Amino acid sequence: xxxxxxxxxPEKKYNGTRHNAGFAAIDALCDKYGxxxxxxxxxxxxxxxxxxxxxxxLMKPLTYMNLSGEAIGPICHYYKISPENDLIVISDxxxxxxxxxxxxxxxxxxGHNGLKSIIACCGTDAFTRIRVGxxxxxxxxxxxxxxxxxxxxxxAAEVREAIENVAEAVKVILDEGTDAAMSRFNRKKKQEx
Numbered sequence: 001x002x003x004x005x006x007x008x009x010p011e012k013k014y015n016g017t018r019h020n021a022g023f024a025a026i027d028a029l030c031d032k033y034g035x036x037x038x039x040x041x042x043x044x045x046x047x048x049x050x051x052x053x054x055x056x057x058l059m060k061p062l063t064y065m066n067l068s069g070e071a072i073g074p075i076c077h078y079y080k081i082s083p084e085n086d087l088i089v090i091s092d093x094x095x096x097x098x099x100x101x102x103x104x105x106x107x108x109x110x111g112h113n114g115l116k117s118i119i120a121c122c123g124t125d126a127f128t129r130i131r132v133g134x135x136x137x138x139x140x141x142x143x144x145x146x147x148x149x150x151x152x153x154x155x156a157a158e159v160r161e162a163i164e165n166v167a168e169a170v171k172v173i174l175d176e177g178t179d180a181a182m183s184r185f186n187r188k189k190k191q192e193x
Contacts, residue, residue: 003057003081004029004170005044005072007091007114009148010062018134019147021092021159022114023060025132025166030058032167042078044071054174068114069121076122083127088173089118090166092147096133099158101165101185103130105178128178130169132162 008014008023015023030037035049035058046059057079061071076083084106091114096102106126109115119125135155137146151159165185172181 001055001057001079001081002086002088002174003059003072003076003079004088005059005061005068005090005118007065007068007089008060009064010045010060014148016150016156017148018092018094018151019065021132021134021163022090024159024163025090025130026058026060028163028167029170042071042075043067044075046075051171051174056174066113067117069117069119072118073121083122083124087122087127088170089115089127089129091115091129091131092134093131094134094136094143094147096131096135097158098133098135098151098155099162100133100187101130101162101169102133103128103169103173103178103182103186105182128173130166132159132166134159 006022006026008020014020033049033051035047037045037047037058037060039046043063044059044061046057048057061068063070076087081087091112093102105128108125109119137143169181169185172184
């Protein structure tokens with residue numbers, strides 16, 4: 001069994017914000033594979049199902065972003081899931097342009113408080129993560145205002161496409177491994193001029 005967790009904030013007012021890119025990816029996976037988040041527990045909404053031959057748990061922590069590990073750590077422990085082998089975390093990334101996704105098998109939190117919480121609660125940074133580009137904050141803007149803000153129409157279209165790529169990338173990770181997904185999906189969509 002593999003746990004796939006998308007990070008975000010649970011109130012409806014946060015739907016469509018940059019910080020909720022992980023929740024949007026879980027919604028796309030639910031739609032694509034017919035999985036419902038029909039359970040609540042472990043401070044999360046979650047559902048079980050299959051992606052191809054793989055049994056999965058899709059989950060959205062309901063703890064708010066900065067405490068995501070308080071949901072992910074206990075569900076991994078309960079189901080005896082090894083984060084190093086069977087956890088995929090999807091989050092936003094302000095260092096990537098909208099439309100880009102970046103897959104890594106492990107690494108630091110990179111300043112992302114949700115990832116920091118997961119690393120602290122799981123006791124490891126060696127879990128697969130998919131980071132969805134949401135764009136850098138404008139000069140002089142508060143970071144919280146940026147990540148809790150909404151996309152302009154052009155960026156929203158790029159992010160929708162990126163979310164579709166995330167759903168495909170998850171299947172590649174499950175079927176072929178993280179390295180195969182990295183080589184296929186870690187490309188910059190927007191070329192620097």
